[in-house]
Amino acid sequence: MGPYERLPSLSISGPIINHRRCECGYTVNSTNSSSPFALFTDFLETDFLHLYTLPDSIDVPASEAVGWAVQAYNITPSGARGPYGKAAEIENVVLNPLHSRQDWTGEGKLGGAPGLQIWVRGQEDLLGPMGEQMVRSGEIDSLRRDMRYGSFRVGMKMSDVPGTCAAFFWYRNDSQEIDMEYLSRQSNGSSPINLVIQSPASAEANYNAINTTTFRVQDLPFNPSTGYHEYRFDWTPERIVFFADGQLLQEFENTFNGDAPDAPRTLMLNHWSTGNPGWSGGPPAQDAVLTLSYVKAYFNSSNATREDEWRGVCAGDSWQGRTCQIPDFPSQGIDPQNTVDSGKTSFFMYESGNVNQTLYPAASSAPGLYTPGVFGWKAGFIFSLFLL
Known part of the structure; x- marks a missing residue:
C-alpha cells in the first residue's frame, strides 16, 4: 500500500525526519462504499478559532512562516466576466478569535461569530x-502547491446578505478545479x-460548467x-x-472523458x-462576512x-x-x-509530540519552510495580480 501515484514537482533538499505515530499518514476509511479506504501522507490543519496574530515579517521563525497567504489582486470587469471586477484586499481578511486558547465557545474578540472573517464590501464601497x-x-491561498489527491475540509458560517459567492476549492487553473460554492442570493429555504x-469541457463553454456533466446543485x-x-x-x-457535515452530497466518477484533475496545486x-446575475448576483447592499473556524487538509504531495x-519509512506492509x-x-x-x-474538534497538530514528520525548504516563490500540520501563517503577505 502506498500513496497515490505522483507527478514530479518541486526540487528540494533532504528532509528532516521525526518518527511519530502518524508517520505513515492519515486514512479515510469510508470515502464511499466502493472505495472504503484512502491513505494520504501529509496534512495541513489550521485552527482559526485560536489564531491571534498574523506575522508581519519574513523574519518570523520558519516554523511559523507557513500555512496561508492573504491575497491582494485586481481583476477588471471583463476579466471577472461580470458587470463589476474583483478587488481582493488584505484588509478584508480579519482575525476574530475566541478570547482565550482554553475557550471553544463564545463570541470572538471583535464580537459576533469567532474565527477568520473574509469580507465582501457593500455596493456603496x-x-x-x-x-x-x-x-x-x-x-486566502495555501502555500502548499504540491497537493495532489486528498480529503479537504473547512468549517464555515456563510453570509446571509444576498449577492456574494463563498468558495472553498482546490485550484490548478481554470480547467482543473474542484469547487464548492455557496451563492447567498439562492438562499430561499432550500439553501x-x-x-x-x-x-x-467547461473551458470550451466559456468557463461555464453549468451545462457540463460535472456540475450539480445540491x-x-x-x-x-x-x-x-x-464542507x-x-x-x-x-x-x-x-460532503456536508459528514453526509454524502454528490459523487463524480473520474471517467468523464479524461477531464478529471490529476495534477498538483493549491487549496x-x-x-x-x-454583480453577475447568473452567479454571484450583487454587489451586496451591505458588507457581508464569511467566517471560517478551521481548515483540515489531508493529502498526498507531488514532491x-x-x-x-515515505516509501523508505513505510514500504510494503510496514505502514x-x-x-x-x-x-x-x-x-x-x-x-x-x-x-x-461545541466548537471543539479534533486536530492531529494538538496531540502531544505529534507534529508532521517532514520539513521541506520551500520553493523560491514561497520563503520559509513547508511544514504540514504546524499551526501558522506565512510571514508577511503575498501580493499578486491575477488576470483571469
Missing part, C-alpha cells in the same frame, strides 16, 4: 472609476450549494448562514466526492461578488523526494499500525456559538 468598478473582497469540477439539509457547518471534498484517482478560500522518503484515522464529523456539530465546547 466599490473601488475604481465608473465603468471599471470592482467589488472589494478577500481570499443550495453548487458543486463544480472545472474541466476542459440542497443542504440546514441553513448555512445561521451556524457553522463542515468537504475527497479527491482520489477514481472519484471526487462531496483556496474566497468570498467575492462581480518526488517526499514520496521517496500498518503507523497511520492515524481521520475522525468522522462529530455528532455534536462544530458550532462554537452553541453549548460549552
